[in-house]
Amino acid sequence: MFEAGLRLGDTLTNDELRTLFKCGNMGGMRRSRQTGTLVIISDDTKSLYKDEWKNGILHYTGMGKLGDQSLEGNQNGTLYYSDSNGIEVHLFEVMERAVYTYRGIVQLADEPYQSLQADEEGQLRRVWIFPLKPVRELDEPEDRALSQLSSRELERRSKISRRERRPKTVETTVYYRDPYLKELIKRIAEGKCQFCGADAPFLDRNHEPYLEEHHIKRLADGGTDTIDNIVAICPNCHRRMHVLNREEDILKLRFIAEKNEEKLNRLLSL
Template structure:
C-alpha cells in the first residue's frame, strides 16, 4: 500500500518534521524507512559535493558515497537502483535554503542508472552513480524545473554556481517547433544586474510580479534560433514593451546597444561576486 505523507507539492518541512513524518533517519541524502516502505531522496543544493542536475524535467541525482568510487552494494544506492522492482516508494525533496526541505512528491526512475565522473570529498576524481528521476505529479514540464519562488531566494554566489552547473551543452528538443533550453538561474542573475530597470529604455519595470520582484523579461541579443548562446554576455533584461519592440522592429541601433549592455553584464556580475567573497573572508 502506498504511503501518503499528506503533503502538497511545494510544502516546506524542517529536518525533524521530515524524519518524524517518514519515520526515517535524520542524516544523509538517501533515507530508507522500512516502517513506511519509502526511500526519501534529498537533493541538497546547499552542499557542493553532489552535482544533481535537472534536464528536461528529469533530475539526474547523484548516489550516496562521499569518498572513492560509489558502489551499489551495502547502501541505499541498491535500494534506488532496484526501486522499480522492490516496491519501495521514492519521495523527493529539494533543499535551497539550509534546513528547509521542499517536497517535490513521489518520483520514479525513468531511465537506466548510469555511471559518471565527479570529484569526491577529498577532491579526487571518482565514479558515481547517477539516477534519472522524474516526479509523478501533474505539473507542466516547465514546473518540474527549479521553481521561480525558490530561485529568487538564492544568493548571488549560489546563482552563479547553479548556473554553471545547469548550463552545459543542451541540444534543442523537437516537438511541433524547436524548443531551446533557457537557464533559469541566468535569467535571475540578469534581472538582479538590471536592478528593476529595463536595460534598453532605462525605465522602471512596469509592475511587481507574484514573487514580489520587478517584472522584466529575459532577451537573448543574438537569438538562440540564430545560434546565440544562453550565456550572461548574450542576455539582457527588458520591459515587455521593449522586448516586443526588439522582436518586431529588430532595429540595428537597439541591437548594438544591447550587445554592449550584455557584454557589461558579465563584468558587473564578476565584480559583484568578487566583492561578496572579499566581504565573506573578512567576517
C-alpha cells in the first residue's frame, strides 16, 4: 500500500498532487507505476463528464473526450480491472477550481457499465461508468474551514455534499447532517437563538457564537436535512424542544424556518 500521508479532506494543488503520487499533471485519470496507484479526479467545475453520487456510491465517468470510450490502451482498463491488478485507486474531488480535495482510497462497488453522454463536440456517445465506494467513510470538514467559506460557496457545496445519502444501520441508525447547511443556518441566526432571541451563551473554540442546529421534524421521523426544517437555537431551547415537544413551539419554529429560506435568498443576492 502506498502511504500518501494524507487525511480525508486534505487539499492539494495540482503540482503537489503530481509530486506526491509521481504521476502526470493532466487528465482525470493518472496512473503512476512508481507508486502503484491510479489517481482519479472528479471535477465538478467541468461540465463534460457527468459524475454523480448516489447513496454513497460515486458513478464515475471514464476517460475519453471524443467518440465512444474504450477499455483498451488507456486508464479505463486499469480502473475496470482494479479489483485484480493490484492498483490502488485514490480519489480526489474538485469543487473549487484548482483545489484537489482528497477522498481516500476507493474500490469498485459494482460492475462497471456503459451509458450515453455527449462528447466535447456535442455528439451522443457511449461512455464507461465506474461505481466506486470509499474504503473509509468520508470525514466531515472542520468547523474552522467552513467558517472561512463565502455564503454562496457554502450553498454550492451543500448541494454537492448531499449526494442522496441515506441512513445506515450499524448498531444504531446514523443520519447524515449537512455541515455546510449547518454553517449557513448559524450565519443566518447572527449569533442569536432563533427561538428565545437571546445571544448565544458563549463563543466556541473558533470564537464563533455557539448555537445548535435543530431539526423541527426529526430525521428519525422522516424529517429532511433541508433549510425549511432546520433552525439554530441555544442549548437550553434545544433541550426544551426535545423534552417538552410542544405543538405551539413546533409551529413557531416552522414559521422561523420559512423565514430562514427567505433570508438565505437575500444573503446569496448580496
